[in-house]
Structure formats: C-alpha cells, structure tokens
Amino acid sequence: MCEWLEVISRVNMSVLVRFAPSPTGFLHVGNIRIALVNWLFAKAIGGSFLLRIDDTDTKRSELRYVEQIKEDLSWLGLVWDDIKFQSKRMDxxxxxxxFLIKSRRxxxxxxxxxxxxxxxxxxxxxxxxxxxxxxxxxxxxxxxxxxxxxxxxxxxxxxxxxxxKIVLKDEIKGDVIFDxxxxxxxxxxREDGSMTYIFASVIDDIDFNITHIIRGEDHLSGSAIHANLFKALGAAQMPNFAHIPLMRSKYGEISKRYGSIFGIKSLRESGISAKAIINLLAKLGTCDEVNYSYGVKDLISQFSFKKFSQSCVLYDEDELTKLNEKVMHNMPYKEALILMKDFDFDISEEIWEAAKSNISNIRDILLWKRICQEKLMPKILDIEYTMGVSEILPEEPWDSNTWQELLSKTKKLFNKKGKELFLPIRLALTGVDDGPELQKLLPLIGRKRCYERLRGNES
Incomplete structure (x- = not known):
C-alpha cells in the first residue's frame, strides 16, 4: 500500500469518486485532467470511479455528446465502475x-x-x-x-x-475555512423551475455516498455552499475535497470553444495517442517529471495529492506533440496496431519497425507505407549519377547489409562523398531528404522500385 495513504482520513470507508461532465459539448484536456486525477486516486486506494452525466439542461444536452464522452473515456482507459444520469432523478x-422549503432553508x-x-x-x-x-x-x-x-x-x-464557520477538509490545500x-x-x-448545478450535484453526492470530491480550484468557493447544503439535507458525513490548481494554455482559458485545439476527439483524430495524453495530464502540476514510458500501473502507484503544487499550470500542445513523438518511437508493433484501427491502417510490422523512429504521430506512418509499397514520383538532383547507381544495384534477396554493399560500390565508381554521395540516392528513392536509414528501407522498397526511381521513373 502506498505510504501517502496516511493522509486519507477515511481509510476504513469504501472510497467513491465521481466525474460529472455535462453532455453539451465534447470533452477537452481540462475535463480529462479532472477525470484522470479522480480515476488515479480511486484506483490507488482501491476505490471506485463513478461517471455521472449531468444532463438536466435538456435544451443543450445531446445524446451524441453522451456517447462521445463514454467513447473518449474508454479510449483513454478511464473505465467507470458505474454510470448515473441526472435526468432520471428529477423526482x-x-x-x-x-424538504428544504418546509425546513425554511x-x-x-x-x-x-x-x-x-x-x-x-x-x-x-x-x-x-x-x-x-x-x-x-x-x-x-x-x-x-x-x-x-x-x-x-x-x-x-x-x-x-x-x-x-465552514471548514473543508482539502487533500491539497489542507483545512480551508470560510466565513x-x-x-x-x-x-x-430558477424562475422556470430548472435547478442549478449545485443543488442536483449535492443531492447526488449524498445519495451515491461520494467520499471525495476532486475538481478544479475554481470550484473552491462553491464548495463552501456545498458544505452548508450537505448539512441542510441531513448528510451523515461530509465528503473530503481536493481542489486541483487550474490548467491554462497560451490562449488563456481551456474550454469547449477551442475544441479543435484541446478536444480529446480532435487530438485522437490528429494521431495523438492516449498514452501521451494520459502521461502528460497525470504529471502536469506535480513535482514528477513527464515521462513517455509510464503505463497505467505506474501512474497509479506514483499518484499522491502531496505532489500537487498550489500554482496554476500551463498546458502546452507542443509539449504533448513532443511527448507523443517519444511514445511513437518506443511503441511496440502490437500497441501500434491498436492505434491504427482508428484510421483503418494496414501497416506491416517491418515498415513500422523501420519508420517509427521518424514519426510524430500514428498518421505519419502512412507516408512510409507509400514510399515502400506504392507509386512515387522521385526527386532527381543528378540523373546521370542516379541512373549509374541503378546499374549497379545488387541482385535480390536484399537485407540490412544491402545498402552498405551498394554504397561501397558507388564510392569506388563515382568518387563522391558526404551529401553528394547519398542525398541524390535518398531523394530518388524516397522523395524526402530525411527519414529512416536506407539500410532499413531498401529491402522494403525492393530492387524493381529502386531501379525505376533511380532512373527518374514513377515506380
């Protein structure tokens, strides 16, 4: 059991936390960070994670958003133990x-x-x-x-x-006192009979026996109202709280308005992996470094509220891109296959292993599939030189030694070195001036395509 569990005041109770999104739009990284911290805490202490859909706003709530919320959480690995819908609890x-009217509250x-x-x-x-x-x-x-x-x-x-006075037990801020x-x-x-978020939320927290309410520190003042309302409704015990420092971006607020930048659905469609998102968001605002290699078990075992800072943290999409690049470079083929399903890819293990160190996200692998297996208009810098190289191509079968064999012959015949030696060959064979080592690519492209491309023909 983790040593930090001594800070939990209710170790003898069954811990239950909740993530309560409103289905009025798509989830973004700010929402997911809150969901992730709730999930990690619950799993670290052997508790449960409740997904509560706050769908009392009937005018703006949509079923498609409910389904996307569930899909996004599942894709990220944040599987819930139970799900509740506020719209089914109006009575x-x-x-x-x-009750509150009768009690004059x-x-x-x-x-x-x-x-x-x-x-x-x-x-x-x-x-x-x-x-x-x-x-x-x-x-x-x-x-x-x-x-x-x-x-x-x-x-x-x-x-x-x-x-x-109102006293909140906060796992990050300590005791918070309000006048x-x-x-x-x-x-x-409201005048139209609809209820505000606070009312339904507190009732649910009481009825579902929520033990810890974990959310952004922008809800801190509202939590004081929650505490008063818990007592008014006769709650046997107040949940503990944890108010996490806010996450902002270089654009300012992170919200549903910027779905193309922060939205989980958009990030997934752009080729960002769930592993990169989870690893970044789990460590933002803590004293731990962000690491591409952590799995879910690592993140659970490393979790502690003691590690969270008191300051606002910056979410940088460039940092996510760089982290995702490291994830790609170290991803086994079996994991890559799971990501490829999102895009209906059909990439061989040989191409993946050859090219994964040169991609930033899963979509980039398509370029190297085209280079290895499809028609390509070569870029020719020196047609006489590349045609000459085509004439000395070794016979197949080719392996990882073929490139060195060809390079040795080329040096002797053409008296070239450095970029003059290999760059015209690379551009003719791949159409790009960098990428995986040619010793890996040549066997995948094959002798026939290499011959045609070196002669300036579309292979």
Missing part, C-alpha cells in the same frame, strides 16, 4: 426541494435580473461585497401577492447558515 430533486425571491444587477452595482460602487441582502424574506404577504399578480415567478435561494456571512445565498431553483 428525487423535487423531493429535496420540498429554501425561500422564494421575486427580483428580476435587472433589479439584482442594479443592486450589485450599487454595492460594488460603495465598496461592499455583492452579497444578497435577503430582502425577499422581509416581504409581507400582500407584497408577495402583488408581485405574483404582476406575473412574476419566484426563483429560490438557499439560506446559508451564518452560525458557524459564511460573506457568502451570498445562492439560487438553487
């Missing part, structure tokens, strides 16, 4: 709403958005915190009746308990 949320408010905005500006102008003043609680019965006759429908605010009097009563139910 339960209504039940909790009624949820109260109706009739201010319009415009009125609330004016109050907020006045408070800020007076250099006061923009906290709701609970004016709705001071309305007389006839005033409420008048507002309703005007057609106003209430939104419902949660009454924050100011009697004691509840400085927290504005949040809206849990």
């Amino acid at each position: 339960r949320y209504d039940e909790c709403k009624d 949820l109260y109706p408010c009739y201010e319009t958005k415009e009125e609330l905005e004016v109050r907020k500006k006045l408070l800020l102008k007076s250099k006061k915190p923009p906290i709701y003043d609970r004016a709705a609680l001071r309305l007389a019965e006839n005033e409420v009746k008048k507002l309703e006759q005007e057609g106003r429908r209430p939104h419902w605010r949660f009454f924050i308990d100011h009697s004691e 509840p009097s400085k927290i504005s009563d949040p809206i849990l139910i």
Whole structure:
C-alpha cells in the first residue's frame, strides 16, 4: 500500500469518486485532467470511479455528446465502475426541494435580473461585497401577492447558515475555512423551475455516498455552499475535497470553444495517442517529471495529492506533440496496431519497425507505407549519377547489409562523398531528404522500385 495513504482520513470507508461532465459539448484536456486525477486516486486506494452525466439542461444536452464522452473515456482507459444520469432523478430533486422549503432553508425571491444587477452595482460602487441582502424574506404577504399578480415567478435561494464557520477538509490545500456571512445565498431553483448545478450535484453526492470530491480550484468557493447544503439535507458525513490548481494554455482559458485545439476527439483524430495524453495530464502540476514510458500501473502507484503544487499550470500542445513523438518511437508493433484501427491502417510490422523512429504521430506512418509499397514520383538532383547507381544495384534477396554493399560500390565508381554521395540516392528513392536509414528501407522498397526511381521513373 502506498505510504501517502496516511493522509486519507477515511481509510476504513469504501472510497467513491465521481466525474460529472455535462453532455453539451465534447470533452477537452481540462475535463480529462479532472477525470484522470479522480480515476488515479480511486484506483490507488482501491476505490471506485463513478461517471455521472449531468444532463438536466435538456435544451443543450445531446445524446451524441453522451456517447462521445463514454467513447473518449474508454479510449483513454478511464473505465467507470458505474454510470448515473441526472435526468432520471428529477423526482428525487423535487423531493429535496420540498424538504428544504418546509425546513425554511429554501425561500422564494421575486427580483428580476435587472433589479439584482442594479443592486450589485450599487454595492460594488460603495465598496461592499455583492452579497444578497435577503430582502425577499422581509416581504409581507400582500407584497408577495402583488408581485405574483404582476406575473412574476419566484426563483429560490438557499439560506446559508451564518452560525458557524465552514471548514473543508482539502487533500491539497489542507483545512480551508470560510466565513459564511460573506457568502451570498445562492439560487438553487430558477424562475422556470430548472435547478442549478449545485443543488442536483449535492443531492447526488449524498445519495451515491461520494467520499471525495476532486475538481478544479475554481470550484473552491462553491464548495463552501456545498458544505452548508450537505448539512441542510441531513448528510451523515461530509465528503473530503481536493481542489486541483487550474490548467491554462497560451490562449488563456481551456474550454469547449477551442475544441479543435484541446478536444480529446480532435487530438485522437490528429494521431495523438492516449498514452501521451494520459502521461502528460497525470504529471502536469506535480513535482514528477513527464515521462513517455509510464503505463497505467505506474501512474497509479506514483499518484499522491502531496505532489500537487498550489500554482496554476500551463498546458502546452507542443509539449504533448513532443511527448507523443517519444511514445511513437518506443511503441511496440502490437500497441501500434491498436492505434491504427482508428484510421483503418494496414501497416506491416517491418515498415513500422523501420519508420517509427521518424514519426510524430500514428498518421505519419502512412507516408512510409507509400514510399515502400506504392507509386512515387522521385526527386532527381543528378540523373546521370542516379541512373549509374541503378546499374549497379545488387541482385535480390536484399537485407540490412544491402545498402552498405551498394554504397561501397558507388564510392569506388563515382568518387563522391558526404551529401553528394547519398542525398541524390535518398531523394530518388524516397522523395524526402530525411527519414529512416536506407539500410532499413531498401529491402522494403525492393530492387524493381529502386531501379525505376533511380532512373527518374514513377515506380
């Protein structure tokens, strides 16, 4: 068992964490980093990982996004132990709403958005915190009746308990203390009857016995509200929290708006491997170095909240590209076959082993398949020279020694050296000025193609 487990305050409980994406768009690297940390923590301590689909926004939630979320997580190896859908729990949320109303922790408010905005500006102008003043609680019965006759429908605010400070047990930040009097009563139910994220989330966390809530530090202030709501709903025990420092990019915020840059689906389609994504995101913001060679078991055994920094971390897509390149260079053929299925590739093991050290992502291997097996218009620098080389090609069968044999003959006959010796041959045979060693490529291209290309013909 890992030595860092002494920091977990509930070692005798069955650990359960959750990842709760909204199916209103595709997952991006920011989402996956949170999912990955939850998953690694759960697996490191022998716990379970719940996938909760937050699909209460019926106007924006789409089934295609649900399916893509599941596909992305599966592709990355983040397999869930159970899955829940918030849209199937509406009766339960209504039940909790009624309970909070009866216990006077949820109260109706009739201010319009415009009125609330004016109050907020006045408070800020007076250099006061923009906290709701609970004016709705001071309305007389006839005033409420008048507002309703005007057609106003209430939104419902949660009454924050100011009697004691809120203390969160945070695995990264330690104990975080909030003064509840400085927290504005949040809206849990909107005018149209729809609920905000906080309400349904806390109910689910209680009902599903979530032991640890792990998310970005931008949710820290919201967690103080969650803590108050847990008590109001009669939770037997508060979950532990872990607020991870945010991840940003050179463009600023990482969001669904930049799907082509940060989206998991887009990265997969571009040829980036799951292994590179997982290895980078698992180590960003920790004291560990990023390493291309870590497998899932390594990442689980190395996981510790103690390793996380308190500072915002930078996600650099160039770093991911370079890491993916290292993954490709060291990838066994069996693993490569799995990646190739995404693109319906049919690449032989011989081509893979010859060319993998010269590719950045899985799609690049297609170039070397074409060079070895398909027609190619050669690039000719010196036709007399390359035609001369074509006449001294060794007879087949060819092997890894054929290139040295040909090179030795060429040096003697043409009195060339350095680039003048090999570059015209490489360009004629491959069409590019760098790549795998010709001793590896010649047997794969074959004598007939080499002969035609050296003579300037399309092979």
